Amino acid sequence: DGRYVVTVNAGYGTYESQYKQSIAVLDTQTGTVADFPDDRTLARVAKQTLYSGLAFSRDGSHLYASIGSITDPLGGGKNATGSGVLVYSFTQGKVAPERMIHLPLQPLAPGRKSKTAEGKESDNGIPFPAAIAVVGPSGTDKLLIADNLSDDVLLVDAASGAIEKRFDLSESDAVPGTFPVALAVSKDGARAYVALWNASEIAELDLAKGTIGRKLALLKPPSPVATGTHPCAFVLSPDGKTLYVALANRDAVAAVNVEPEPGAPQFSLKGYFDTRLPGQSYFGAEPVAVAVNGDGSRLYVANMASDAVAVLDTRKLTAKAAHQ
Numbered sequence: 001d002g003r004y005v006v007t008v009n010a011g012y013g014t015y016e017s018q019y020k021q022s023i024a025v026l027d028t029q030t031g032t033v034a035d036f037p038d039d040r041t042l043a044r045v046a047k048q049t050l051y052s053g054l055a056f057s058r059d060g061s062h063l064y065a066s067i068g069s070i071t072d073p074l075g076g077g078k079n080a081t082g083s084g085v086l087v088y089s090f091t092q093g094k095v096a097p098e099r100m101i102h103l104p105l106q107p108l109a110p111g112r113k114s115k116t117a118e119g120k121e122s123d124n125g126i127p128f129p130a131a132i133a134v135v136g137p138s139g140t141d142k143l144l145i146a147d148n149l150s151d152d153v154l155l156v157d158a159a160s161g162a163i164e165k166r167f168d169l170s171e172s173d174a175v176p177g178t179f180p181v182a183l184a185v186s187k188d189g190a191r192a193y194v195a196l197w198n199a200s201e202i203a204e205l206d207l208a209k210g211t212i213g214r215k216l217a218l219l220k221p222p223s224p225v226a227t228g229t230h231p232c233a234f235v236l237s238p239d240g241k242t243l244y245v246a247l248a249n250r251d252a253v254a255a256v257n258v259e260p261e262p263g264a265p266q267f268s269l270k271g272y273f274d275t276r277l278p279g280q281s282y283f284g285a286e287p288v289a290v291a292v293n294g295d296g297s298r299l300y301v302a303n304m305a306s307d308a309v310a311v312l313d314t315r316k317l318t319a320k321a322a323h324q
Contacts, residue, residue: 003028004093008065010050012043019043021050023095036095040081047072047080053132057141063088064143068128071117083127101161103127106150109168114175125150125175131183144192146180153180153194165210169203182233187240200228202245204267214267218247218254219321235290244290244299251276251285252321253301271317275301275310
């Protein structure tokens with residue numbers, strides 16, 4: 001209903017939170033903020049961390065949050081939950097732990113290898129969920145999960161925890177290599193878009209067919225060992241026709257056409273915005289989050305390194321990104 005804004009505090013905790021990570025809730029009607037520390041994330045003890053995934057259930061009665069562990073992904077040791085999705089109840093701004101959806105090790109395609117925390121070669125990827133999106137028919141929550149360290153996206157039934165589909169987004173024999181990190185879902189729910197952080201690409205998923213569609217490179221360097229552009233955050237325009245993509249390592253936001261439009265083929269680049277401060281000549285703004293206003297005329301970009309929010313006119317696209 002738009003009343004509450006929820007954020008995840010995934011750092012080292014504070015004195016006030018007893019050095020636990022937490023879920024914070026802002027009530028937009030009263031302006032008050034309530035913090036809900038999670039006992040499973042006590043600093044220096046817990047084997048897992050909250051990460052970037054956070055989503056409301058369709059009916060608003062639950063929250064889904066990603067939690068991951070590299071050292072104990074299955075949760076067999078002391079103070080270890082393993083990797084998965086935490087399910088919280090959400091009632092009038094109050095958050096309470098309810099259950100956890102555990103994610104198993106992810107079998108890799110033949111010939112592909114990963115490494116365990118101990119450095120041993122493995123045929124399985126470590127589950128480490130990043131972004132979460134709620135999809136599926138009304139009344140049934142399906143979770144689309146960007147599995148950051150297994151180079152895949154999982155479709156999970158929120159009620160049973162069963163993995164219904166795995167989208168393999170790896171591009172080399174070494175996993176992780178693409179690092180899926182962000183998700184966006186089309187207005188009709190038929191397609192999803194995934195940011196491949198280390199591949200300088202975004203990928204399209206056909207949710208109806210359960211297939212991987214096209215990939216679009218965004219200022220991808222020609223050398224595989226050069227630093228990439230790191231697409232890391234999405235927002236769709238209100239009409240659902242344009243996907244804005246934050247490129248953290250290029251101080252830019254790409255605008256991608258995701259619906260048929262005169263003069264612009266579907267899933268094609270429309271242009272770029274520069275997120276640097278006025279007069280800033282060198283890279284270093286690091287845009288990591290994007291939002292758009294109600295009529296789609298303004299784009300708001302959080303620049304992590306410059307501690308600033310860039311306010312952009314969406315009509316003022318440039319054909320190329322700025323050069324250092």
